Amino acid sequence: MLNKLLTLVLVREPSRVLLGLKKKGFGEGKWNGFGGKVEPGETILEGAKRELLEESGVVSNSLEEIGLLKFEFVGDPQILEVHVFTSNTFEGEIKESDGSTRIFLHFAEMRPQWFYTDKIPLHQMWADDKYWFPMFLKGSKFKGYFLFEGHEKIVKYQLDEVEKLNS
Numbered sequence: 001m002l003n004k005l006l007t008l009v010l011v012r013e014p015s016r017v018l019l020g021l022k023k024k025g026f027g028e029g030k031w032n033g034f035g036g037k038v039e040p041g042e043t044i045l046e047g048a049k050r051e052l053l054e055e056s057g058v059v060s061n062s063l064e065e066i067g068l069l070k071f072e073f074v075g076d077p078q079i080l081e082v083h084v085f086t087s088n089t090f091e092g093e094i095k096e097s098d099g100s101t102r103i104f105l106h107f108a109e110m111r112p113q114w115f116y117t118d119k120i121p122l123h124q125m126w127a128d129d130k131y132w133f134p135m136f137l138k139g140s141k142f143k144g145y146f147l148f149e150g151h152e153k154i155v156k157y158q159l160d161e162v163e164k165l166n167s
Ligand SMILES: CNc1ncnc2c1ncn2[C@@H]1O[C@H](COP(=O)(O)OP(=O)(O)OP(=O)(O)O)[C@@H](O)[C@H]1O
Pocket: 006, 007, 008, 025, 026, 027, 032, 033, 034, 035, 036, 037, 038, 071, 080, 082, 083, 126, 127, 128, 129, 148
């Protein structure tokens, strides 16, 4: 079976990272970067850029691929292949939840919010994030594999910092 291709985009400033609270679907109730399935006919980079725009309202022309994560769930043959990107610039306005945008955001799939790098809400994120987020924050690239049992428990994993992502 082919891997399911997904993207994950982490927009950052020197001391803050933009995350979104997933309000429905896979990973509901968790803070995460922006992303989703790569659609037929688009490259992985194009998919990352599209999902970032759809979910956060901003455009980035400086996405850099920094991580490759593979996830398997016990009892499910489908491997998720998540391509992780970062960007330290963007154009447009973040659909943040303040004032007049509140009603609109009630219907959106993600609720974007900035988090200081020393206050990342790891306890409200996917369990794998606490392993690779520190690598991302210090500017390293990484490759990993995580075997989940249910959505909260990791039964096995492997994670390496790499110089290059030759994928
Ligand atoms: C298991 N450990 C994990 N750790 C960190 N991040 C994870 C993850 N597993 C999936 N992700 C991310 O979660 C999003 C799902 O997106 P998902 O809702 O499935 O995609 P998309 O928006 O295209 O779906 P619909 O259009 O709603 O069907 C997508 O960014 C993907 O990279």
